[in-house]
Amino acid sequence: MPAPNTGVFPCYENQFKVGKAGEATPETTIANCEEFSVSFDNGVEEWNAFEQKGWKSRLMTAKSVTISVKGKRTLGDAGNDLIAGLAYKNGRESEVNFLWAFPDGSTVLFENAVVSVTANGSGASTGVAPLEFEVMSNGKPTYTPAV
Numbered sequence: 001m002p003a004p005n006t007g008v009f010p011c012y013e014n015q016f017k018v019g020k021a022g023e024a025t026p027e028t029t030i031a032n033c034e035e036f037s038v039s040f041d042n043g044v045e046e047w048n049a050f051e052q053k054g055w056k057s058r059l060m061t062a063k064s065v066t067i068s069v070k071g072k073r074t075l076g077d078a079g080n081d082l083i084a085g086l087a088y089k090n091g092r093e094s095e096v097n098f099l100w101a102f103p104d105g106s107t108v109l110f111e112n113a114v115v116s117v118t119a120n121g122s123g124a125s126t127g128v129a130p131l132e133f134e135v136m137s138n139g140k141p142t143y144t145p146a147v
Helices: 078-088
Strands: 015-020 033-047 057-072 095-101 107-120 130-136 142-144
Touching: 015 078, 078 095, 078 107, 078 130
Parallel strands: none
Antiparallel strands: 015 095, 033 057, 057 130, 095 107, 107 130, 107 142
């Protein structure tokens, strides 16, 4: 078994895999992903108790994660086709299992993640067709640390 990576790393060492919701761990990569960003939405309750003498008390009570991905539409690639096919879906049909593999060997599995396709095949006549989407957590994801 290879040792986990340490130190700095290029972003392309992050990898994503996708699979249909309700199926086993995702195994299908998504071709031609170029860029991604991650945002955490944290629900924090605040209150001002007398005993804190004007200082706020806080408690983290909620979390969600959104991964925004930019890439190129790649016809015939199973992962790319699966994501692009969600553009016209609603409800539970827009959910997938989504795995984020980190360079250190750890992973986060988002079961039944909601996928919102935001760009699919449009653009300038001389451009390469985009595939852009957001993967939004739907319940608590499963984090597995590197071995």
